[in-house]
Every structure is written in C-alpha cells, then in structure tokens.
Amino acid sequence: xxxxxxxxxxxxxRRAVTASVRLRHEAGLHARPAVKLTKLAxxxxxxxxxxxxxxxxxxxxKSIVKVMATKTPHDALLHFRAEGEDAEAAVLALVALVExxxxxxx
Amino acid sequence: xxxNVSLVIVSHSPDIARGTAEMVRQMVGDEVKVAHCGxxxxxxxxxxxxxxxxxxxxxxxxxxxxxxxxxxxAETNSEMAIEMLPEDRRGRVVxxxxxxxxxxxxxxxxxxxxxxxxxVRATAEELSPVT
Numbered sequence: 001x002x003x004x005x006x007x008x009x010x011x012x013x014r015r016a017v018t019a020s021v022r023l024r025h026e027a028g029l030h031a032r033p034a035v036k037l038t039k040l041a042x043x044x045x046x047x048x049x050x051x052x053x054x055x056x057x058x059x060x061x062k063s064i065v066k067v068m069a070t071k072t073p074h075d076a077l078l079h080f081r082a083e084g085e086d087a088e089a090a091v092l093a094l095v096a097l098v099e100x101x102x103x104x105x106x
Numbered sequence: 107x108x109x110n111v112s113l114v115i116v117s118h119s120p121d122i123a124r125g126t127a128e129m130v131r132q133m134v135g136d137e138v139k140v141a142h143c144g145x146x147x148x149x150x151x152x153x154x155x156x157x158x159x160x161x162x163x164x165x166x167x168x169x170x171x172x173x174x175x176x177x178x179x180a181e182t183n184s185e186m187a188i189e190m191l192p193e194d195r196r197g198r199v200v201x202x203x204x205x206x207x208x209x210x211x212x213x214x215x216x217x218x219x220x221x222x223x224x225x226v227r228a229t230a231e232e233l234s235p236v237t
Contacts, residue, residue, distance in 0.1 A: 031133060031211065032133055035133050035134055035211065035215050038215055038219075039134070039135075039215060042218070042219030042220075043219070062219070063229070063232075064211075064212050064215040064216060064229065065229060065233055068212075
C-alpha cells in the first residue's frame with residue numbers, strides 16, 4: 001500500500017471509506033438535520049453515499065431531496081460510504097455531525 | 107468562493123412569502139440570498155409584476171436567480187417579470203415548477219453548495235407529489 005494515491009488510478013478505483021453511526025436525533029433525519037447533512041456533504045469533493053442498511057440501497061448524501069425522502073427514524077443506524085480524494089475527512093465530518101446531534105453552529 | 111445562485115419567493119400572500127423566506131434563512135442559512143414578495147398593490151392577496159421585478163433586482167446574482175411561486179397568477183406574473191428583464195439578465199432567471207415552501211428549502215440547500223442555476227432548479231423540481 002502506498003501513501004500517495006496512484007495518479008493513474010481513477011477515483012472510483014480507490015478503496016471506499018465507510019463508517020456507521022447511530023442517529024440519536026429524537027425526530028430522526030427530518031428537515032433541518034437533512035439540510036445540515038447535505039450541506040456538509042457538499043463541502044467535500046468525494047462521492048458520498050448514505051444508507052440505512054449496511055447493504056444499501058445507497059443514496060447520494062449530497063442530494064437533499066433523496067436524503068430527506070429516506071425519512072430515517074430516531075435510533076436508526078446510518079451508514080456512510082465515500083470514495084475520492086477527501087473521502088476520509090468527509091466520513092469523519094459526517095459521523096461527527098450526527099454524533100454531535102446536528103448542532104446549530106455546524 | 108464565487109457567489110451562489112439566489113432565490114425569489116413569490117406568493118399571493120405576503121405572510122407566506124415572508125415566512126417561506128424566513129424558513130430558508132433559518133434552515134439553510136444566509137449564504138443564499140433570498141428576496142420575497144406577495145400581495146397586490148392594494149394590500150390584498152395577489153402578485154404584482156413590479157414587485158417581482160424589484161425582488162429579482164434585490165436578490166440578483168450573476169450565477170442566476172431561481173423563482174419559487176405558489177398559484178396561477180404568481181406564475182404568469184413571474185413569467186412576465188422575466189420577460190421584462192434586460193436581455194443580459196433574462197436568461198439567468200428561471201421559474202421552478204415546485205411547491206413553494208419545500209421547493210425553496212431544496213433549492214436553497216442545493217444553491218448553498220455552489221450549484222448551477224440548472225442544478226438548483228432540477229433539485230427543486232425533483233420533489234414529486236406525495237403518492
């Protein structure tokens with residue numbers, strides 16, 4: 001394993017970064033948390049997917065319409081999967097957002 | 107970061123227009139400019155081409171302006187306002203075929219990430235009626 005990504009490799013060929021986090025927000029992934037999650041995801045160039053089940057279906061975490069449509073309930077386990085340049089930072093930031101219960105300063 | 111696409115909210119009711127703009131500001135933030143208008147010049151329910159033009163001017167962004175409307179007249183008056191814009195701006199203002207409140211939140215969220223006008227409109231319009 002090399003420390004630097006092979007410039008010849010396509011982003012999709014890189015290993016995906018994954019993480020899961022319990023959604024503690026009492027109302028679930030309703031409008032405001034969904035907006036925050038999407039806005040944060042958009043700050044990264046990596047392709048970021050989110051799912052309620054470990055096997056998917058995976059949806060685009062940068063799509064506010066799709067994220068809100070999941071209607072993910074309180075206590076569900078959210079799974080993130082990211083691929084690309086800043087995938088690791090993206091997943092860490094998203095997990096932190098959910099763990100910190102979507103604070104207003106975030 | 108370059109400027110984001112901005113929003114104009116046009117309702118028959120000034121209260122709905124103001125309230126929707128307030129929801130956008132609270133839920134999405136202020137990185138997306140939002141102007142709103144509603145009511146006719148007599149103070150009743152309705153929309154007014156001149157006020158829509160002023161709202162477009164107020165929200166103007168070189169990246170473009172997405173307009174969200176409620177019912178019939180809001181749509182035709184917004185179309186008329188777009189036609190009355192100077193030629194160099196006309197092509198950068200679009201009407202979104204989406205519910206006014208939900209569409210505004212979706213459009214603003216998309217715009218906040220620096221999306222293009224076409225992407226902002228597509229996101230607002232991606233919302234389909236609940237079946």
